[in-house]
Amino acid sequence: MPQLALKYRLLLYGSMFVFVILSMINVFYACFNDLAAIGCYGLTALTFAAGIVCLVSDVGRHIKKTVKSVAAVNPYVSRMACDDRLRTVVLSVPEVVENVLFAVLNGVTGIVSHSAWLGTLSAYYILLSIMRISAISQAWKISQMTQDPVRKQKEFRVYSQDSVLFLLLALVLAGMVILLEFSAGGKTYPGLTIYAAAAYAFYRITLSMINMIKVKKLRSPLLMIIRKIGYADACVSILILQTALFSSFAQPAEAEFVKLMNGMTGSGVCVMIFAMGVQGLCAGRQMKERNG
Structure with missing residues (x-):
């Protein structure tokens, strides 16, 4: 820019x-x-x-x-x-580690505190980890292939498989939103750390949007699905940040407004991720047909 x-x-x-x-x-x-x-x-x-x-x-x-x-x-x-492919894959590895740690942390905390919302959040991070690990492992296998048509077909298959997982991810997120609406849920950050979390969330969503624009020029289904996973994760981080902000600053009298805003933002994120899955399945089928 x-x-x-x-x-x-x-x-x-x-x-x-x-x-x-x-x-x-x-x-x-x-x-x-x-x-x-x-x-x-x-x-x-x-x-x-x-x-x-x-x-x-x-x-x-x-x-x-x-x-x-x-x-x-x-x-x-x-x-x-x-090497854009190598850079994208290598920089995705720390994100896998982060997702796994968050899955374990939220899972353990959810069990100890008997929080269904944290349990659902753990399930979200587990699914996200599976998607990223699958894409990265396939990227390594594809890099060892020498025949370009075979590599392309493998990339199309990975793109379609992870697009199906986007649909499942949307269902898990829908469960999180339902729990936010009808029971206690939401992240909390101690003290001033919430401002650091807010800055990091906005940084992630900005960077993911820039990466999504850049990866379209490379015309690689594998790199595209990796960036789409990052963009979906960044959008969910904005939803989680919103719950934390309301938890820290909202007044008891604003409970209905908080539910409304969490429901609207959560539903928007779920619909967007579900649409990404549907679009990915359609695009994957078209790419396979074009490349025969």
Whole structure:
């Protein structure tokens, strides 16, 4: 994306900081009327999202410069920088580790606290881990193949298989949303860590959108499904963050509003992931027919 001039970047970051502070003041002291509060929250969301996109872009440019300088003297880094397939697969490995850890943590916590919501969240991370491990393991096998038509057919098969798992993932998420609506559920973060979690969630959704746009140019079904998994995971992280924000800041009198917002966001995420699965199945069938 084009780089903003320094003065405009500083203006954006300053506006983001001001609106975030105003929103926090209103959360704690309720000093704005309803119309002003809605406007403040809306501007906070817009400036925060734009600021994260700009920050990711700035950091990305610096990382690229550093990588290029290191790649000039290190053949392994050079291969990572030039090989989109290898880079995508390697960078997916830490995400698998993260998903497995979250699955275990939420599962154990759910059993100890008798929380059905945490149990369902653990099931979500288990399924996500299976999808990522399957894609990465198949990517390794495909990299050993020498015949391009065989490799393509294998990629189409992986794309279709993981698209089916997207449908199952949507069902698991629907269970999470139902529990949010009719029983206790939602994440909590201690103290100020919720702000770090919010920044990380917005960073993930921004990065996943950028990666989805980039991977379309590569025309690789395998890389596309890996990026789609990352995008779905980032969207769910926004839903989980929303539950944490409501858990930390919502008042008891706002219980019905919290249920409404969680239901709307959760349903939107479920529908989107289900649609990604359906689209993946249709696209996979079309790719197989075109490549015979």
